[in-house]
Amino acid sequence: MKTKDIAMLGLLIALAFVLSYVEYLLPINIGIPGAKVGLANIVTLVAIYKIGYKRAFALSLIRVLLVALTFSNMAMAMYSAAGALLSFIAMLVGKSSKKFSITGVSVLGGVFHNIGQIMVAMVLMETRELVFYLPVLIAIGTISGVVIGILSGMICSRIKVAF
Amino acid sequence: MKKNDLILIFGILILALFFYGGMTLWQKSHTDDSAYVEVKIDGELYGTYPLDEDIKERIDSPDGGYNILVISDGKASIEEADCPDKICVNHRAIHYSGDSVVCLPHKLTVTVVGGQDSEIDAATN
Structure with missing residues (x-):
């Protein structure tokens, strides 16, 4: 890894960390566990498109760990990690298929993030009725995915020269 | 796009x-009149409460936190809790079979169960 790459990755991790904090401060609470805007996913998406899968994956994991250590606890980190992992795989598959633009990839990420979280909750809390949240969570993941995807696309087209 | x-x-x-x-x-x-809610903490059954009886119950979780479960008009909700995100408090009141309120920080779930058993009863009678 070149010095420039290390600096870039550090910068992006810091950005993702801050966005997670901003998200934590947002007073959006509709009473549904796992429903989030997913601001930090902007950074993951931009990283996937600009610095490659491997580093984007490292960034995503480090962010989850940092957020867990700072704002919540390790139990809650299980949910975030499962969401982040499934979301990352879905975005990877979506991008590799070359069928979607960044918006479509982001929608896949948003939807699978929520699916991952609720599945871990179903297992950890042994309450399979949580499956009834799935349609609502999928719809929320789609809508937030569209917003995040459009934002990420705008960022990607503007920072072309920086890399 | x-x-x-x-x-x-x-x-x-x-x-x-x-x-x-x-x-x-x-x-x-x-869902029928025999519906009740099942409270689980960390996957373990804590207690069941029928939906046709109005109650107000403080549920203490092992980690020191609490959630106050309220049942009125056949609907269950969490009125108050000391969890950080308050997602459970903001959840609408639940009534239909399968509906649940979740408090992730306290690992608590409140789930409506009702109807399935009565179906089996009807078949055996």
């Missing part, structure tokens, strides 16, 4: 709507 993106977005939304409708219908047809 590509055409495929739009197909994906609307495809998912229609699918979600379809499942939502199906699940809602199932829930409504599987």
